[in-house]
Amino acid sequence: MNTLVVYDSQFGNTERIAQAIADALSEFGQARAVHLGQTRPAELREVDLLVLGSPIQGWKPTPAMQAFLERIPSGSLSSTKTACFDTRLRWPRLLRGSAADEIARQLRKKGTEPIVPPEGFSVKGKEGPLHAGEVERAANWARLLHEKYEASQPRFAAR
Numbered sequence: 001m002n003t004l005v006v007y008d009s010q011f012g013n014t015e016r017i018a019q020a021i022a023d024a025l026s027e028f029g030q031a032r033a034v035h036l037g038q039t040r041p042a043e044l045r046e047v048d049l050l051v052l053g054s055p056i057q058g059w060k061p062t063p064a065m066q067a068f069l070e071r072i073p074s075g076s077l078s079s080t081k082t083a084c085f086d087t088r089l090r091w092p093r094l095l096r097g098s099a100a101d102e103i104a105r106q107l108r109k110k111g112t113e114p115i116v117p118p119e120g121f122s123v124k125g126k127e128g129p130l131h132a133g134e135v136e137r138a139a140n141w142a143r144l145l146h147e148k149y150e151a152s153q154p155r156f157a158a159r
């Protein structure tokens with residue numbers, strides 16, 4: 001399974017989660033985490049699994065992640081498996097918003113339903129650090145992505 005994790009990150013926490021996901025998935029094939037400035041929308045459909053991650057800023061993904069999502073042509077990800085996550089404060093949903101839900105909504109517009117529900121990893125304050133255990137939880141989430149990806153692949157019946 002060839003995985004690309006594309007993230008935005010202002011203080012490094014989302015980058016750390018993105019890297020933990022890529023590290024865990026490298027057990028199953030090629031996997032890399034790149035900042036959204038280092039990739040092009042055309043590259044996205046060349047992978048088996050695309051994971052997008054952003055901090056929540058003002059209840060939504062960062063402006064750079066929103067602009068990145070807008071540049072992905074509609075329907076272009078219809079053959080790509082996807083998942084998304086955000087990093088966030090441990091506040092109630094109404095106060096914190098969700099970047100991951102918005103990324104999932106945009107992914108649907110591009111023709112793909114994420115293979116697992118949008119996930120969030122929490123930070124202690126605006127600049128971090130991540131709460132204890134979040135990096136390990138990200139690695140476990142990545143293994144779940146692999147399982148879901150494998151389960152989604154067509155199997156030929158044994159003769």
Ligand SMILES: Cc1cc2nc3c(=O)[nH]c(=O)nc-3n(C[C@H](O)[C@H](O)[C@H](O)COP(=O)(O)O)c2cc1C
Nearest residue numbers: 009010011012013014055057058059087089096126
């Ligand atoms: C301008 C700004 C707005 C923010 N707005 C929210 C918010 O609406 N909800 C939330 O949970 N966290 C909010 N945060 C905290 C971010 O979630 C936190 O900075 C982020 O998870 C850190 O990730 P990073 O290190 O990758 O930038 C905000 C942070 C900044 C800088």
